[in-house]
Amino acid sequence: METRRDVFQAIADPVRRDILNMLKHQQLNLNSIAGNFDISRPAISQHIKILTECGLVVISQQGRERYCYLQPKKMSEVNDWLEPFRKLWEERYTQLDALLDRMQVEGKTKKSKKKKS
């Protein structure tokens, strides 16, 4: 079993990515996080445990409740790491969108010219 705990591990799972998104704007207790998923509470707890071990989420005890909140500095590591690779594809595909538009316009022009002649 994988024992490494880093940002890469944290975002590898879709449930963990969803949890991180939920915590972007507010801190939440375990029950409210679990309420958003169809999977069992222990499974959610396990995901949160991994997120805390990766340093992305911190749990604080407030009265009887345990609240989860994000470590924004660690979160920016996720973006720093992924962003340039994603950006490369975004740039490529922006150019391909434009190329496909040009090709379709040219294709139509050629067809209409053929009709006229």
Added chain:
Amino acid sequence: MKPGLLFDFIINKEDLTVTVRKEFAAPQKLVWDTFTKAYLLDQWWAPKPWISRTKSMEFKKGGRRLYAMVSPDGSQEGWAIQDYRDISPISGYKYFDAFSDKEGNINPTDPGSEWNLSFSEKNGVTTVDILIQCKTLEDMEATIKMGFKEGFTMTLGSLDELLATLK
């Protein structure tokens, strides 16, 4: 990028894959051509102002594309190969991807990665799924870091160009 068309980027460390999914407002045959014909591929593969230059491309099973990403002033070149494993026009193709020298000798420090592209069309919108599969976690990180470095250097150039147009 065009609004309303999906662009999705997913890294899955459990099965060591990276998925890039994109929708295009064009027929499948046309999109297929832009991925599989060298003169079209060279028009979009390198983010501006870098240039993609295909030296040779034999688009068939067992064939190879050897190409370079060239910096705007021509001073930097990054060579890479794609070895085609399998081709099913116009629904998909598979290749092995790795950095190389200009003769096509694979860079021994690059573990390479297996790429699987699939094309489908629905209501005039073509979806392209690219699935990049790595052998080990270390290979995956190496592949992404290389793409990451490549992308980072090049997008800095594009940013300059964008800023110039905004002046």
